[in-house]
Amino acid sequence: MAAQVRFSDLQLATISGQLGLNLVSFDGEQFSVGMPASADNGDDFSQDEDLVVAKTLEPAVVREMKVVHKGRVLVARRSDEVQEE
Numbered sequence: 761m762a763a764q765v766r767f768s769d770l771q772l773a774t775i776s777g778q779l780g781l782n783l784v785s786f787d788g789e790q791f792s793v794g795m796p797a798s799a800d801n802g803d804d805f806s807q808d809e810d811l812v813v814a815k816t817l818e819p820a821v822v823r824e825m826k827v828v829h830k831g832r833v834l835v836a837r838r839s840d841e842v843q844e845e
Contacts, residue, residue, distance in 0.1 A: 776821075783819040786833055788812060796820040797831035811835040 776783055786797055791811040797820055805811060813833045820831035 780823050781828065782822045784822055784831065785816040785819045786813040786831065787816050790838075791833070791835045796822070796827040797833045799833055799835045801834050805835065805837070810838040812838050 772783070784796070786795065789795075789812065791799060791813050797813075797816070799811075800817065812835065814836040815834045817832040817834060818829075820827055821829040
């Protein structure tokens with residue numbers, strides 16, 4: 761199964777590269793409203809909390825520095841992330 765996932769990942773990277781598309785993952789980055797991704801669990805937190813991306817569910821698709829498709833992420837409080845590591 762792991763070999764199939766690696767092969768599929770390689771195929772996706774090859775095809776998207778040929779089309780001039782970049783897939784952007786946000787794991788570990790500070791979450792902000794201007795990020796080209798929406799937080800599926802954003803309603804669980806207040807707007808003034810310091811949030812980081814715990815997991816990228818769908819990467820953002822970018823072509824020539826323009827967002828073609830916004831990504832989807834799960835966020836967590838920065839303090840929660842530090843305690844889990």
